[in-house]
Amino acid sequence: MFKSISRFGAAFVSAIALSLPAAASTFSIDYSDLWGGGQPVPTEQGWGLNLIQQGDVIFATWFVYAQNGTPTWFSATLNPTSGSTTWSGSVVFVPSAYYYGGAWGTPNPPAMNVVGNATITFANVNAGTLSWTANGVSVNKQISRFSLRAPNLAGKYLGGMVATCSSGAGLLIFDTLNVSQSGSNLTMTVDFFDSQSRQTRCTYTGTLTTLGRSGSVSGNYSCAITATGQATNSGTFSLSNLESGINGFNANYSGSDQFCSSQSGRFGGVKDVQ
Numbered sequence: 001m002f003k004s005i006s007r008f009g010a011a012f013v014s015a016i017a018l019s020l021p022a023a024a025s026t027f028s029i030d031y032s033d034l035w036g037g038g039q040p041v042p043t044e045q046g047w048g049l050n051l052i053q054q055g056d057v058i059f060a061t062w063f064v065y066a067q068n069g070t071p072t073w074f075s076a077t078l079n080p081t082s083g084s085t086t087w088s089g090s091v092v093f094v095p096s097a098y099y100y101g102g103a104w105g106t107p108n109p110p111a112m113n114v115v116g117n118a119t120i121t122f123a124n125v126n127a128g129t130l131s132w133t134a135n136g137v138s139v140n141k142q143i144s145r146f147s148l149r150a151p152n153l154a155g156k157y158l159g160g161m162v163a164t165c166s167s168g169a170g171l172l173i174f175d176t177l178n179v180s181q182s183g184s185n186l187t188m189t190v191d192f193f194d195s196q197s198r199q200t201r202c203t204y205t206g207t208l209t210t211l212g213r214s215g216s217v218s219g220n221y222s223c224a225i226t227a228t229g230q231a232t233n234s235g236t237f238s239l240s241n242l243e244s245g246i247n248g249f250n251a252n253y254s255g256s257d258q259f260c261s262s263q264s265g266r267f268g269g270v271k272d273v274q
Helices: 010-018
Strands: 033-037 044-054 057-065 071-082 086-093 113-122 127-134 137-145 155-165 170-182 185-193 199-211 214-225 231-245 248-257 263-271
Touching: 057 113, 071 113, 071 127, 086 127, 155 185, 155 248, 170 263, 199 231, 214 248, 231 263
Parallel strands: none
Antiparallel strands: 033 044, 033 137, 044 057, 057 071, 071 086, 086 113, 113 127, 127 137, 155 170, 155 263, 170 185, 185 199, 199 214, 214 231, 231 248, 248 263
16 A cells, blocks of 8 residues: 655655654754643743753753742753653852843853752653752752644645554655645645556645644545545544744654554655745
């Protein structure tokens, strides 16, 4: 079934498939985002956590209030300590020195003081636990990504799905990808030529859910020969760890149909310049 070959040729398509938009981090899931306290969505007001990941390092800053009500900032440079899900580092505090109107409030930058340690353990792409100490005070908080805006994925792409079946067979649905979006409802169509050189279209319909800069889609799909409308297969699919930008989008893919009970791979596309 899905052993499909684009009109561009198998070798060329495989090379393009490998060049689908990559996450900002090649080390792990990209945890860069604005995070807040509470799960499955942030519910605690008055504090927040910024995570910026570059490769195998995360720079964290969090804004809280001290016991006397003073706004306070801490930072930490975190490194992986257990695979790619647990990250730890020293907590740094910078004494007050106002910066307003383009000038420091003191002649010299204030010294940075190490006041404790921090560990973030991620349960999944969207949630985790922050544990930290500062000057002898320990804090443990559940955290999750904070959403500001959902992405608009509508557009024309070169892309589709590359995956493997549980049987070990390779799956390829890859060529012209068109995405339409209405609110959280997505329709994605991939037009390609199958192994018998027949023009075929697969249509994926699902609901987009976002949390911070990450998203997921779940729904159904069906494929048919374009000229005759003859159905070839249909099933369910889900996209996770979806990331998008001006150059395209990418996600982890899983699916199932009557030919393959378990599909696993990637879905995404490079956005057309027009």
